[in-house]
Amino acid sequence: MSAPPKGLDGAQEVDITVLSVPELENVATTLDMEIQALRQQMSITETGLAKFRQSIEALKAHKDQPAGCPMLVPVT
Numbered sequence: 001m002s003a004p005p006k007g008l009d010g011a012q013e014v015d016i017t018v019l020s021v022p023e024l025e026n027v028a029t030t031l032d033m034e035i036q037a038l039r040q041q042m043s044i045t046e047t048g049l050a051k052f053r054q055s056i057e058a059l060k061a062h063k064d065q066p067a068g069c070p071m072l073v074p075v076t
Helices: 021-062
Strands: none
Touching: none
16 A cells, blocks of 8 residues: 655645545544644734734834833833
């Protein structure tokens, strides 16, 4: 039996038309877990991006202040 072909991103391609119901349930569970992990990663990335944008806005606001002027920045 040969290995399943690889997709462009390195993922395995599976012909679901030949899988049994338990195998399909396993695939569905795996995909659900991967989707949840990606959602968590996306949430972390969005939080980091928001903090980065806050830092940029703080720098822009401080740009025209005199040298040595105190500056508040978001804690990341």
